[in-house]
Amino acid sequence: MSEIKISAKKIITHLVLVFAAILILSFLFLKIFLPIYTNHGQTVSVPDLEGFEYNQLEAYLGARDLQFEVTLDSGYNAELKPLSVLKQNPRAGSKVKQGRKIYVTLNSQNAPIVRMPNLVNTLLKNAQETLGNMGLVRGEIIYVPDIGINVVLEQRYRGRNIPEGFEIPKGSQIDLVVGDGLGNQILDVPNLIGMDEVDAEFLILGSGLRLGRINYIETDSVPAGLILRQIPPPGAEVKTGEPIDIWISDIKNISRF
DSSP states (O other): OHHHHHHHHHHHHHHHHHHHHHHHHHHHIIIIIHHHHHTTTOEEEOOOOTTOBHHHHHHHHHTTTOEEEEEEEEEOOTTSOTTBEEEEESOTTOEEETTOEEEEEEEOSSOOEEEOOOOTTSBHHHHHHHHHHTTOEEEEEEEESOSSTTBEEEEEETTEEOOTTOEEETTOEEEEEEEOSSOSOEEEOOOOTTOBHHHHHHHHHHTTOEEEEEEEEEESSSOTTBEEEEESOTTOEEETTOEEEEEEEEEOOOOOO
16 A cells, blocks of 8 residues: 555656646746747837838848838829839838838839820819829819809810820829800990899899899988999990999988987
């Protein structure tokens, strides 16, 4: 019986020693060997590379113990130089191990070709949004007489009127010829004197003109609400869409004693 107890104690002692050895080896592996092998705890912050030129990357990243690789993807930004960095992975500010490779996407040397959209007969605001979505730049806005206010009449590239589908480099500047809302048709100003405001406005709009400022004149000799004066005067020649200012009679308050 005593021999069995001695054998059991030896087995338990051996198990304890084996377990202790495993713990010690695990501790040494995790705290000493693994950190040395993986450079654990030695990290660097990824710099912001956007806008850097290709020939600057090797020296700049090498000084920070980092490497780089150019991806097969490409993009284009007209505001950046060719072969400058558009995107990077990991992103700027990330913590990485020393020697980590940073993947960069470069700006294309040649602008990609896009087809010109049709902006004619669209409002200027919508035309500008369309240009931005296509990667094109709105250039000069040229106003010309036309009754369509802020409506695009022509789309020009390098001084030439170009049609829909015309191929141009992305980032190109497009000039827009836009209506000023006035038109170039010459009209005679109608006579509004003596009319009431409602009839006068109806006649103004029907004549291709628009109602301008409304002023009031106090008087006790003319019924209220009648046109007493107008500028431009009756018979004057104006362009389509010009405003007509009117002066309307208003009853003068007379105190009685």
